[in-house]
Amino acid sequence: MEVKIKVNHKNITDNIPADLLLIDFLRKHGFYSVKRGCDTANCGLCTVLIADEPVLSCAVLTARANGSHITTLEGMQKEAEVFGSFMADEGAEQCGFCSPGFIMSVLAMEKEFEKKGITNPSEDQINKYLSGNLCRCTGYMSHTRAIMKYLKRAGGLK
Amino acid sequence: MFNGKNYLRPSTLEEAWTLNQNKNNKIIGGMLWLKMGHKNISTMIDLSDLGLSTIEENDQEFRIGAMCTLRELEEHSGMEQFFSGMIRNSIESIVGVQFRNLATVGGSVYSRFGFSDILTVFMALDSYVELYKGGIIPLEKYADMPYDQDILMRVIIKKRTRKGVYLSIRQTATDFPVLACAVSQNQEGAWKIIYGARPGKALAFESGLPEKPGLSDIEEAIGKLKSWGHFAGNMRGSAEYRKALAEALLRKAIRYTMDMTRA
Secondary structure (H helix, E strand, O other), X not given: OEEEXXXXXXXXXXXXXXXXXXXXXXXXXXXXXXXXXXXXXXXXOOEEEEOXXXXXXXXXXXXXXXXXXEEOHHHHHHHHXXXXXXXXXXXXXXXXXXXXHHHHHHHHHHHHHHHHOOOOOOHHHHHHHOOOOOOOOOOOHHHXXXXXXXXXXXXXXX | OOEEEEEEOOOOHHHHXXXXXXXXXXXXXXXXXXXXXXXXXXXXEEHHHXXXXXXXEOOOEEEEEOOOEHHHHHOOHHHHHHOOOHHHHHHOOOOOHHHHOOOEHHHHHHHOOOOXXXXXXXXXXXXXXXXXXXXXXXXXXXXXXXXXXXXXXXXXXXXXXXXXXXXXXXXXXXXXXXXXXXXXXXXXXXXXXXXXXXXXXXXXXXXXXXXXXXXXXXXXXXXXXXXXXOOXXXXXXXXXXXXXXXXXXXXXXXXXHHHHHHO
């Protein structure tokens, strides 16, 4: 079946099998930041935004995403770079495999906090929002430090 | 992952229902559980265009469309207030935000999973399901019905004031529950006590608790619970372990609920 999907502001038209998962569609079109880290919709590595909402692209039919706008990490280079430097400063980047999905979730979390007027989120609020992103290297301490500093940076949450 | 040959998005409920009468076709909810299997599906039926993605609220009830996501349910301020956070508490440990942005209320309730937090919490409230052909029936009855080819349109929760809590034990923060317990008390003082992940699907425990239970009433209820033969073992825990947890959760839940009623 034919689908028209906008990925990072670029229109893609493709003829796909009806049961093609969005993660496989995105990788087929070169968006390799989107990765499959588990087989159970639990790890968060395949996180993308559909209409600004973070979802697991391993559990979305491409057919259902027809007509929508998808954002992957490739489309958020600038924002990712800013947060990425906070991660590097805290040594939060180890093998790096989980980072793309994790960064997508952090950026989505920041937007949601802003929308809700949460200017000074607690560690608990952050942990709850990010519980769907697994990292098997760090134990999350360095991640948490990076996020706290990132959210409190000049020009951060307001 | 399953195989699906065709994908259709019916524009009327009748069309969706007709498609669903063919057992080779399957309604696609949030797909989180379905994708774990290896079914061969002829036509994947997507209910996204049937106006079932909203939560409506009026004086009498909340009407939750089957295609609403768990995240929408969790974030709904009306339900948060009315059911004192019970619904949010039951949902926020389910995997993560990205998962809950996909998982649907209809998918959870239709499937009547043993591990379902949602079914457990809904059963502790005054809940009904609305089926396209079967009409509106109490959720407790639906939980017991065999799987059929009808279409679950929405879950309806009556706005009868209840105070209550949702408690669960999990081996890790976002895993399936080892045991779930939802307890509520209505304005007339009647209790509802529901256990989920027994590991079987949610079931009401008739405790016989009076409106204002004293210590001896609680001990009597615990005694009944000890001989309640509805806990079993699986990879997450033995029946004995669940029974011990059930007792601890019930004591806590009664205390929390009574504190809320007093306040």
